[in-house]
Amino acid sequence: MGLLGAYLERSLFQSACAINKLRNKEGTGHGRPWLPSLSLTEATAAIxxxxxxxxxxxxxxxxxxxxxxxxxxK
Incomplete structure (x- = not known):
């Protein structure tokens, strides 16, 4: 993997970390009493x-x- 491949991999990792934070903050699991505040566009992009x-x-x-x-x- 070259430098650009490593950069792509790092960017995907950072995106995954951001989505995980979003999920932890906005997710409806574990009986949270409030609804997420994400827009449809943001939720679709995350998915x-x-x-x-x-x-x-x-x-x-x-x-x-x-x-x-x-x-x-081989």
């Missing part, structure tokens, strides 16, 4: 970012596994 980050991590895992797999011939 889409989680999907993008998850897709990236799964692709990276698949890429790493194919390098070390006994079936890859």
């Amino acid at each position: 889409e970012l989680v999907g993008t980050i998850s897709g990236f991590l799964l692709a990276r895992l698949d890429e790493d596994n194919s390098k070390t797999s006994v079936y890859s011939g």
Whole structure:
């Protein structure tokens, strides 16, 4: 991975941390009595970012596994 790849990975990590903070502050879990104050646009962006980050991590895992797999011939 080059410098740009590392920068992308770091940016995705920072996005995931921000979404986690948002979820902890605005989430409705554990019987919180108040409603979230997020707009629909903010909530949609957070959901889409989680999907993008998850897709990236799964692709990276698949890429790493194919390098070390006994079936890859490497």
